[in-house]
Amino acid sequence: MKHDVIQHAKPAISGGVHKDRRHDSAEKHVTGRADYCDDIAEPQGTLHAYLGVSSVAHGRIKAMDLAAVKAAPGVVGVLTVQDIPGHNDISPTGKHDEPVFPTEKTEFHGQPLFAVVAESRDAARRAAELAKIDYDVLPHALDPIAAQDAGYPLITDPLKLERGDIAPAFETAENRIKGRIAIGGQDHMYLEGQIAFAIPGEDDDVAVHCSTQHPSEAQHMVAHVLGVPSNAVTVNVRRMGGGFGGKESQMNLFCVVAAMAAKKWNRPVKIRPDRDQDMTATGKRHDFVVDYDVAFDNDGRIQAVDGVFAARCGYSSDLSGPVTDRALFHADNAYFYPHVRLQSRPMKTNTVSNTAFRGFGGPQGVVAAERIIEEIAYALGKDPLAIRKANFYGDRDDGRCLTPYHQEVEDNILPRLIGELESSSEYQARREAILQFNARSSILKRGIALTPVKFGISFTATWYNQAGALIHIYNDGSIHLNHGGTEMGQGLNTKVAQVVADAFQVDFERIKITKTTTEKVPNTSATAASSGTDLNGMAALNAAEQLKERLTAFAAETYGVAQEDVTFANNMVQAGSELIPFNDLVRQAYMARVHLSAAGFYKTPKIHWDRAAGKGRPFYYYSYGAACSEVVVDTLTGEYRIERTDILHDVGKSLNPILDKGQVEGAFIQGMGWLTTEELWWDYAGRLRTHAPSTYKIPLASDRPRVFNVNLADWSENKERTVKRSKAVGEPPFMLGISVFEALSMAVASVADYRECPRLDAPATPERVLMAVERLKNRE
Structure with a gap:
């Protein structure tokens, strides 16, 4: 009888949710059979485009001699601003401040000025170097502070979030600290670079195959520049080899150039910059300089916060408005500020226009919040985790649930999540062992930190939801x-x-x-x-x-x-x-x-936002997470190693736990890289010198924590009616990497017996760690 039941039992379906299922293209990825844009068979007669770029950071274009470019072997023609049939504008937010090619001035080193179209990519690339351009060189400013000092304008409207009254809170505060932190940017370093392949059709039609996160925007931009309706443009995306935000608006230029050339010569046209040009001509994560002023009591409870967030935005607005807005939205992270004023300063600079990057400004805001916690902990001689717990959001009953933008935190699961991770990671015992180790060891110093994340989910531009x-x-x-x-x-x-x-x-x-x-x-x-x-x-x-x-x-x-x-x-x-x-x-x-x-x-239901008033419900819900990381630092060299990381992350009722876990792992490593090794560096002339994998260090497999424990909070379920009660997983775990940054800070602070916050700037490269160690030693 039992055998008979087994024989006739209906097999469970292989589909469905809340179960592990490998990525549908996993085998294709690892065997090389996954087709990307560059794998599309090129029709006979396909041409190739390449960009000619500026060699100065800021200057008036006096003359541009392209005769040698046009005469170079294999060149079919050159596209300049005069060849644009429609509008010379690819600004994603309608600010009309980002031209395809500039008409009078170049505003950053590496800015595209023209495009060469040739029979081969190599021919186009070589010909682009033959341009003779005469500039009237102008002064330039590369970072937000230099731009402020030089009187540069804000690139877009700033935002102010305010609740309560900070002035009396500061006047009566038991303790007060002012400080500044510089938070570096980050290159997207996607495996597949920018690429667009345009095929002309009849009448106004053109089809563009490209690697973009925003097909509709690419469609509208191509139509806008060609001067045709959007229905004439088709944009196709099968898959991308990574994006991380770098292909949200930055692909517009490449789609437009390929489409313009395809229609001009009525031949298929592909454009694929090499890695150097990709890195110099496309935007990155925004650098921030944050000035903070915090009042707190003797128990470490925050009473008031005043923060100014200045950002390196680049020469045009791109997405800097919403990015700097979101930095303010997350400047509280997991903590309640009774009285608060937060202001953004999106500064114009003579650098490439910075853009979307995983977290979209949120990570920079969270770093600032964690620095404030760190300052309080060292000032009071307490464990930073105790300060974090003392300042967590509460609920309506205790009046500690309102964010600086006046949205209530209704679903805070951090106390449970932090408690479970504190226990499973053995945080308290390990911290005590580390304190004892540091007391005995004069050269190697250890640090540990357990940091939380509260991240709002939704586009703050409501219509995108x-x-x-x-x-x-x-x-x-x-x-x-x-x-x-x-x-x-x-x-x-x-x-x-x-x-x-x-x-x-x-x-x-x-x-x-x-x-x-x-x-x-x-x-x-x-x-x-x-x-x-x-x-x-x-x-x-x-x-x-x-x-x-x-x-x-x-x-x-x-x-x-x-x-x-x-x-x-x-x-x-x-x-x-x-x-x-x-x-x-x-x-x-x-x-x-x-x-x-x-x-x-x-x-998305329920969301609304009044930017002018700085009030609303910009987020449908929050995702939460926490990470505990332990590091060891060599104080003679500044070099360090990540010994162990434990993560517990909230994805609601996961649609696919194994994929979500992979996203958490990857996000942590990318966030860790942002705060440790990934340093962007411009020279005195405004040239990006970290413009290739040879000079820009992303984390390697050998940089991962020696012990890496990642778990999902499988008991969590989204209270809002999302798809199957799941939660977003792409961006929130990126900020778990902050635990490494904080652990490095503890290791450095041990040099001065934890009496002073080291005030590490990000990224905390070995050089910066060594300088911080020496600075504290010299104060002993």
Whole structure:
């Protein structure tokens, strides 16, 4: 009897949510069979473009002689500002301050001035170097403080967040500290660089294959520059080899140049800069200089915070407005500030325009919050974790739940999450052992830190919080899924397909995930702000539910049962006592002329934001996390090693735990790299000298923690109605890397018996660590 049951048991479907499933392209990634933009077969006659760039940081263009460029072997022609048929503007926020090519002035070293189009990429690249350009060189400012001192303007409107009254709080404070921290930028260092491949069509049409996180924006930019309607431009993205925000707005230039050339010469055109030009001509994470003033009592409770966040924005606004806004939104991190005033200063500088990067300004705000905690802890001689706990957000009952932007923190799970990590990482015992070790060791010093993250999820530009999806069910029962999100290695397509498979209760393999294209889903938002799965998963679920409703109604009518008696399970449909294979029901529905295609849509509820007032609910919910990291520092050289990291992170009710865990691990390593080794450096002439992997150090496999324990808070469930009660995972864990930065600070502070905050600037390179050690030694 038992054997008989096993023989006839229905197998569970291979689709569905809340279960581990490998990335749908994993095998293709590791075997090299995954097709990227550069793998698309080039039609006969394909041309190649390359950018000619400025050799000065700031100057008037007196003359530009391109005769030698045009005469170079293999060159078909040159694109300049005079060749733009529409508008010379690719500003993503409508500020009209970012030209395709400048007309009068160059405003950063490496700014694209023209493009060469040739029979080969090598020919175009060599020819671009032959331009003779005469400049009237002007003074330049490279960082936000130099720009302020030189009287440079703000590149976009600043933001002020204010609650309470800081003046009397400062006057009556038991303790007060003022300080400054410099927080470095970061290059995206995606594996696949920027690339666009344009194929001209009839009339105004052009199709652009590219590596962008924002296909609709690329579509609109190409149309804007060509002077044609958006319906003439199709943008296609199968997958990206990484993005991290660097392909949200920065791809616009490359798409536009390829499309302009394709239409001008009526031939396919590809543009792919080498790594050096990619790094010098595209924007990065914003550098910040934060001035803070904090009042606190003798127990370490914060009473007031006044902060000014000056950012290196570059020569144009790009996304600096929302990035510097989000830095202020996260300048509280996990802590309640009774009285607070936060102001942004987005400074124009003679550098490439900085742009979106994982966390979108939030990480810089969190670093500032953690520096304030650190200052208080060293001033009072207490464990920084105790200060963190004393300042956590509370609830309505204790009046400690309102953020500086007047949104209530309603779902704070940090006390439980921190408590569990403190216990599982053995933080207290290890900290005590480290204190004893440092007392005995004169050269090697250890440090440990446990830091939290509270990160708001939603685009602060409310209109971006929408998504569309398109699902077809073919008459053989196979399913075609398309949505507006883009796949850059994070597993978005896998998760959305799992949602659809779960809705129909069919195998994952039944679903064909297709490239993102503006032909199928219009007006898409960027895959950014950790919202890819939240938005596109819900849009796909909406489309699936429409189709399921039609199939349910058809099955009920066909088999003479009530609709509530129709259920989907294990690739079958149960209609009363009848059990019909999913394929058969779909075939029957097709023959009965049931519509088997649906467009889904979703918009995030509850959110609103009044920027002028600095009040609202910009975030639908918060994601939480915590990391405990231990380091050892050689005080003779400043070199260090990360011995151990323990992470407990909140992803709600995970759609795919193994993919989410991978995102947490990768985000931590990238955040750690930002704060330790990834240093951007410009010389006196405004030239970016860290412009290749040879001079810019991202973390290697050997840099990871020697012991690396990563777990998800599997008990968490999103209180808001997100897709299957999951939470975003792309950006929040990036800030877990701050635990390494704080642990390094403790190791350095031990040199002076923890009496003083070392005030390390980021990144805490070995050189900076060594200088901080020497500075503290000299004060002994």
